[in-house]
Structure formats: C-alpha cells, structure tokens
Amino acid sequence: MSIETDIKQKKFRSPFQKLALNLVYTTKWLEYKQLESFKEHDITPQQYNVLRILRGQQGNPIKVSDITExxxxxxxxxxxxxxxxxAKNLAKRTSCESxxxxxxxxxxxxxxxxxxxxxxxxxxxxNRFNIISEAEAEQISALLDKLRENENQA
Amino acid sequence: MSIETDIKQKKFRSPFQKLALNLVYTTKWLEYKQLESFKEHDITPQQYNVLRILRGQQGNPIKVSDITExxxxxxxxxxxxxxxxxAKNLAKRTSCESxxxxxxxxxxxxxxxxxxxxxxxxxxxxNRFNIISEAEAEQISALLDKLRENENQA
DNA sequence: ATACATTTAATGTATTAACATCTATTGGCA
DNA sequence: TGCCAATAGATGTTAATACATTAAATGTAT
Structure with a gap:
C-alpha cells in the first residue's frame, strides 16, 4: 500500500518530505513486524542487536563502548x-586485563x-525484500548513505 | 559515510540485509537529529506527529481513533x-455529539x-535531502511502498 | 426490548528509554 | 611523582512506551 493511503495524506510538500515520512513509517513497520518474532523469545530488538554484534566477534571479547559504536x-x-x-545467560562479562x-x-x-x-x-x-531486485536494494542503500552525508552541515 | 563504516560491519548476508539495517540506522539517525529541534520546544516526535495531523484537519475536529490511523x-x-x-494548551478536546x-x-x-x-x-x-534528486526520492518512496506490500504473506 | 459483542477512549502497570550524575581508572604533563 | 582532565561503565531519576484491562456507548441479532 502506498504511503499516501497508509497515513491518509494526499499531498506532500515535496518528494523529500514524502521520503522522510516514508522512511520513518517503513522502519516502524519493519521493527513492529520483527518484534513479533523477538517477543516470543523474550528478547528486545536492542538486545538482539547486541547479541548479533557479540556473535560477529567470533569468540573474541568486545568492550561495552565498542558494542555501542x-x-x-x-x-x-x-x-x-x-x-x-x-541475567538470561546469553552473555558473559569479565573485567578487561589491559x-x-x-x-x-x-x-x-x-x-x-x-x-x-x-x-x-x-x-x-x-528475503521478503526480494520483491525488489538486488540492484535496487543496493541502490537504495547507496542513496541512504548519501542522505546521511551532510550530517555536520549548517 | 557508508553503513559499513557506520556500524563497522564489512560484509552482509545479502543486499536485502544491508538495506534492512540501513533503513533502521538511517531512520534512527534522522529521528535523533530532529529530536534536537523538538526538545528545545518541549515536545516529542510523537506529539509533533499528532500536531501535524491536527493542523492538517484545517479547523475540523478529528477523533482520537482517526488520529491513530x-x-x-x-x-x-x-x-x-x-x-x-x-496540558500544554496546544490542543482542545470536546466530546463528540454524534x-x-x-x-x-x-x-x-x-x-x-x-x-x-x-x-x-x-x-x-x-531540504537537506535534495543531495539526491527529486526523481531519486520518488523512486525510493515507491520501492519502500513495495517492500511493505507483502505484509500478510506467509 | 434485551442480551451480547464491538467500538472508543481512558487507565493501570511494568518495562524501557533518555539524560544526568557518580565512581573508578587511565593518560598526559608539569 | 602528583595533579587534573578524559574515559569507561554503572547507577539514579524521570518520562515515555508497550501491553492489558476497564468503562461507557453503540451496534446487532434474536
């Protein structure tokens, strides 16, 4: 369904406003959908994010501040x-020697x-995202990267 | 900066995984940036969203359930x-006659x-989004709409 | 008309988030 | 060495969120 229908707004100030609203709306939608899988296993999206980072370390310890990064x-x-x-025995914590x-x-x-x-x-x-092509996915990623570029602009 | 650099992940399972992470990351970034403007005026993004919907009514009252929609x-x-x-006198509430x-x-x-x-x-x-073209913005919006299409799929 | 399910909004409660503050440790430098 | 700023992480506090429940009004079917 189009963003116009989803939030019942017919007109937008610009394609950029429409994109900004669509980004927020689509991400909320995605998070909400994933939340359904998570809560069955008593875990939050944030905790899942940390777990994924820990697994990415392949056994090596990582500092809390590096996780945040x-x-x-x-x-x-x-x-x-x-x-x-x-508390759920999903991770271990040891003090860093160095x-x-x-x-x-x-x-x-x-x-x-x-x-x-x-x-x-x-x-x-x-995988449901493959309703669009791999090339299109890459292209959106590249454009999103670009949007964040002028972070420190006036 | 690329999403790879931002979250320090070199490889992704697929362009779709990368896109999913980039969507969440970019939206958090956007929300965080806008939050800075909001909190100066003692308002949250959600409250702002409601205010915008109320203004969109051009003086006509709207039910709470319709705001949610x-x-x-x-x-x-x-x-x-x-x-x-x-509480902040930004809105008025009256009971609905009908x-x-x-x-x-x-x-x-x-x-x-x-x-x-x-x-x-x-x-x-x-407007900072005009680092990409209007056509590109429209295109991303269209692709995001498409991603949400198969919502009720198996 | 009555009974019952549905809708609408408010509220109760527990969890989480945001933000500042605090403590311990480290690094740099006079 | 001794001093002080910077860093890492824990904690306190307040506000917001998620989820369930409640209460009132409405719709519907018998």
Missing part, C-alpha cells in the same frame, strides 16, 4: 542491555543457540 | 499523547503557533 541505535544504554543478557575501567563481553553457547533459533525468522524477513 | 507509529497511545498536548464514546480533538492557536516555529527546522531537514 556498532549498534544501530547508538544512544542506547549498552551497559543495561548487557545486564539483561547476563584496562580495568573496561569490561569484556562474550556471547555464551546459550546466546548462540538463541540466535540460531531466531536466524530463520530474520532471514525470512530480509 | 494517520500516525507514523500506529502503536502509540494516542489518548495520552493528546493529554500531553492538552458518538458519545468518541472524543473530538482540535488544534489551538498556541498549537498552530508552535508548528509555525518548528516548520523551518523541519523543512530545513527535508
């Missing part, structure tokens, strides 16, 4: 997110198992 | 959002004034 939502409170993962302020985080077997369960759901969602 | 985030608690707007379950909401002069102050900031943000 890689997150989609960099404003989140990673310290508390890790707390939640610890810098005693820092904390090393590693995913547990249980965490890897959970991701294995979630993987097919997420992949299924991503 | 038009919101970007349809899962939000519109009743409480309207409460907040009322259906006494419903509640009619109208924007106040003060609400219109606030939007007038915020308009230039929002327009400025949207």
């Amino acid at each position: 890689r997150m989609l939502d960099k404003s989140s409170n990673t310290s508390r997110l890790v707390d939640k993962l610890l 810098d005693r302020r820092a904390v090393d985080v590693v995913i547990t077997e249980e965490g890897l198992d959970l991701l294995k369960v979630l993987d097919p759901f997420i992949e299924d969602w991503e | 038009r919101m970007l985030d349809k899962s939000s608690n519109t009743s409480r959002l309207v409460d907040k707007l009322l 259906d006494r379950r419903a509640v009619d909401v109208v924007i106040t002069e003060e609400g219109l004034d606030l939007l007038k102050v915020l308009d230039p900031f929002i327009e400025d943000w949207e």
Whole structure:
C-alpha cells in the first residue's frame, strides 16, 4: 500500500518530505513486524542487536563502548542491555586485563543457540525484500548513505 | 559515510540485509537529529506527529481513533499523547455529539503557533535531502511502498 | 426490548528509554 | 611523582512506551 493511503495524506510538500515520512513509517513497520518474532523469545530488538554484534566477534571479547559504536541505535544504554543478557545467560562479562575501567563481553553457547533459533525468522524477513531486485536494494542503500552525508552541515 | 563504516560491519548476508539495517540506522539517525529541534520546544516526535495531523484537519475536529490511523507509529497511545498536548494548551478536546464514546480533538492557536516555529527546522531537514534528486526520492518512496506490500504473506 | 459483542477512549502497570550524575581508572604533563 | 582532565561503565531519576484491562456507548441479532 502506498504511503499516501497508509497515513491518509494526499499531498506532500515535496518528494523529500514524502521520503522522510516514508522512511520513518517503513522502519516502524519493519521493527513492529520483527518484534513479533523477538517477543516470543523474550528478547528486545536492542538486545538482539547486541547479541548479533557479540556473535560477529567470533569468540573474541568486545568492550561495552565498542558494542555501542556498532549498534544501530547508538544512544542506547549498552551497559543495561548487557545486564539483561547476563541475567538470561546469553552473555558473559569479565573485567578487561589491559584496562580495568573496561569490561569484556562474550556471547555464551546459550546466546548462540538463541540466535540460531531466531536466524530463520530474520532471514525470512530480509528475503521478503526480494520483491525488489538486488540492484535496487543496493541502490537504495547507496542513496541512504548519501542522505546521511551532510550530517555536520549548517 | 557508508553503513559499513557506520556500524563497522564489512560484509552482509545479502543486499536485502544491508538495506534492512540501513533503513533502521538511517531512520534512527534522522529521528535523533530532529529530536534536537523538538526538545528545545518541549515536545516529542510523537506529539509533533499528532500536531501535524491536527493542523492538517484545517479547523475540523478529528477523533482520537482517526488520529491513530494517520500516525507514523500506529502503536502509540494516542489518548495520552493528546493529554500531553492538552496540558500544554496546544490542543482542545470536546466530546463528540454524534458518538458519545468518541472524543473530538482540535488544534489551538498556541498549537498552530508552535508548528509555525518548528516548520523551518523541519523543512530545513527535508531540504537537506535534495543531495539526491527529486526523481531519486520518488523512486525510493515507491520501492519502500513495495517492500511493505507483502505484509500478510506467509 | 434485551442480551451480547464491538467500538472508543481512558487507565493501570511494568518495562524501557533518555539524560544526568557518580565512581573508578587511565593518560598526559608539569 | 602528583595533579587534573578524559574515559569507561554503572547507577539514579524521570518520562515515555508497550501491553492489558476497564468503562461507557453503540451496534446487532434474536
């Protein structure tokens, strides 16, 4: 369904306004859909994001601040997110030898198992995107990168 | 900056995964940037969304449930959002004659004034999008619409 | 007309988020 | 070395969100 129909707005100030609204709307839609898979396994999208980052480390520990850097939502409170993962035995936390302020985080077997369960759901969602072509997906990604370019402009 | 650099992930499972992550990342980025304008005026993005919908009514009252239908985030608690707007005298609430379950909401002069102050900031943000062409913006919008098409698929 | 399901909005509650503050540790430099 | 700013992460607090429940009004079918 078109964004016009979805939010019942017939006219937009410009194609750029329409795009901005469509970006927010489509992302909320995507997050809401994925949330359904997550909540069955008692995990939030943010916690999932952290778990994926931990798995990407392939066994190597990573500092909390480095997790934050890689997150989609960099404003989140990673310290508390890790707390939640610890409480569920999905991650381990050990103090960092070289810098005693820092904390090393590693995913547990249980965490890897959970991701294995979630993987097919997420992949299924991503695969639904092949209603557009790979080239189109790449092109949108490139244009999104471009939109974020002038971040520090006046 | 490319999404690869921003989230420090070199490889993606597919262009579709990359697009999914880029959509979420870019939208968080956009929301965060706009938040800076909003919080100076003691308003949240959701409250702003409601105000814009109210202004779009051009003086006609609109029911709470109809506001929800038009919101970007349809899962939000519109009743409480309207409460907040009322507390700040940005909106008025009157009971609906034809259906006494419903509640009619109208924007106040003060609400219109606030939007007038915020308009230039929002327009400025949207205009930064003209780093891509209008045609490209339309094209992305069309592709986003397409992504949401197979909503009720297996 | 009555009973019952549906709709509309408000509210209760628990979780999460946003933002500032605090503590411990480190690094740089006089 | 001793001092101070910077960094890392934890924590406190307030507000917002998500989800379920409640209450009133309406629609519908018998």
